[in-house]
Amino acid sequence: MNINFKEELKTTLTNCEDPFRAIKDIQDENGIALAQIKPALPLLDLLGVKRLDFHLAVLDDMKDRLIKRIQELAQRNDREQLEILLEKSFSVINLTHVTPIVMEIVKHMPKIPDKYVKYIVEHEQIYSRAPIELKRLIWIDNSNLFQKELQPIIAQYLTYVDEQLLQCDHNYFLQLPKQRRQTSTTIQSLVHMIGTNVKLYEIVRTSLQKLYQRKKIVHYSSLRLLLLMAFHDLENNSVSKSDSIHIFVWTLDAALKERKLDIKKQREIEQFLDAHGRDTEIINKHIPFVLTDPYIVSILSKSCVLLLHKQVDDEIPLPRSNKELHFLLKLLNMGLYAWDVLDGAMSFYDPIDSKLLTHYLPYLIRLIVENRLNTDTSSSSILKLLLPPTEFVQYMQHNRLACQIFLRFIIETYHQKQFWLAGQLIPYLNDLVECGSTERTFLHQFVYFVRQSVEQIHYIGILLDRFFIVQAQGYENVLYYGLILLKHVLHKSNGTNLVSKYLSQSLKPSHDHSTFIHDKYHQLVHDYEECIRQIQTREQIQHQISADKQNSFSLFH
DSSP states (O other), rough: OOOOHHHHHHHHHOOSSHHHHHHHHHHHHHOOOTTTTTTHHHHEEETTHHHHHHHHHHHHHHHHHHHHHHHHHHHHTTTHHHHHHHHGGGGTTTTTHHHHHHHHHHTTTSSOOHHHHHHHHHHHHHHHHHHHHHHHHHHOOHOOOOHHHHHHHHHHHHHHHHHHHHHHHHHHHGGHHHHHHHOOOHHHHHHHHHHTTTTHHHHHHHHHHHHHHHHOOHHHHHHHHHHHHHHHHTTOHHHHSSSTTTTHHHHHHHHHHHHHHHHHHHHHHHHHHHHHOOOIIIIIIIHHHHHHHHHHHHHHHHHHHHHHHHHHHHHHOOOGGGGHHHHHHHHHHHHHTTTHHTTTTSOHHHOOOOOEEEEIHHHHHHHHHHHHHHOOOTHHHHHHHSOOOOOOHHHHHOOOOHHHHHHHHHHHHHHOOOOHHHHHGGGGGGGTTTTTTTTTHHHHHHHHHHHHHHHHHHHHHIIIIIIHHHTTTOOHHHHHHHHHHHHHHTTTTTHHHHHHHHHHTTTOHHHHHHHHHHHHHHHHHHHHHHHHHHHHHHHHHHHHHHHHHHHHHHOOO
């Protein structure tokens, strides 16, 4: 394909004796070489149709045929012919109308010559228009470029999760895992980018783990699980089965779907761990990273707390001899200390602190028992003696496993509507502000279950006084969810009195808080004022109705 470019055209027209003859020669040399077309060209000239427009129209008409022909060559594995076509056509890849044809040739090449790859990567306009098949071929040899493409997609996922955790009308952790991955634009984008390429999947998986180790954001783990199971849903065995912990994740996904890790699934996980016990890459790298997923942590901690309640109801073995509880605690412990395991400071096989089994968990069981015995909340002297002593709180502050179980214990206490016990335990959240009680992953679930379970605003007032008011100014998350609780009670009986108590002072954001919090606060103030106006209007109407009735009564008497 001998094409005269700008400089060559300029030289030809500058040095020629007859420009019109030179132009005609250029047109004849580079035009469509069909004898049937030549007689029509003068007529098109008379009609004012430019040669460029004519050639582009012909090209558009032939484009689909050319692409189909290229695909046929690819199906026949005619690599030599494809290489010839690529060599001749690549020089016009910058021409918008020709780019798709050249790209079609390139994407069917088993190996793209470096000079072409370099040119495409260096020209953003061409790279952005490249088909995904071509980009995959480029990414395989240029992982840095692939990771650059990944960054905004992963960031988009983190933004989405933060937005979901700010919504308390639903519990984000109760969504079915399949629904989450099917509705996630991030997951769909990653699946599309990876295709069936195992190497690209490995790059994503490794990148997510490195990001977690660098930033300690647990949602990277969630993304890793969702991505693997998205390929599992597609029955894309070449990708999902290439992951060494596919079976392990599949079992956990089933547990998330059923919202419990039953005995059968525990046995399947235990068998997997036993079978790969000597593989340190799996045991001390992949497994801990997966278990730090907040959805997995939530289901494991919930299972542990429910087992404590079950020990009271069914008289099953105490914590120190309960193998089912031991296994759940081991998995939960690995999830909570995943960063330390990945950093080499811990091992999957490190034992759980015996004090947790012999002192801490029995103490929680005792609280459950005494709470049930004290059905009359007015005579609470016995229970008050059992509230956590100083060493109990200090133990939680230095043991993530104990702290996580306590946080879930409080959630389940509200969920089971044991409001008196919950009210007594709430102040201890103030001692755990550095251990998770102010994080969105906890507050989102906590406030959700409070809103679902508590009917009497008196108990919400206790919760606000003993925790949210105490920590609101120091922790923006706490202030935000405190405003959520106020909005929840606003339209309940006497709700405006509770809202007015906190709105003007205790839960009013300072200049140190973000614009987002100030906007939420002003919106709540507006809702409160509107609610007051509605109440006043109703009272005026009721007063008028009463006055009308009184007047009617006077007329008849």
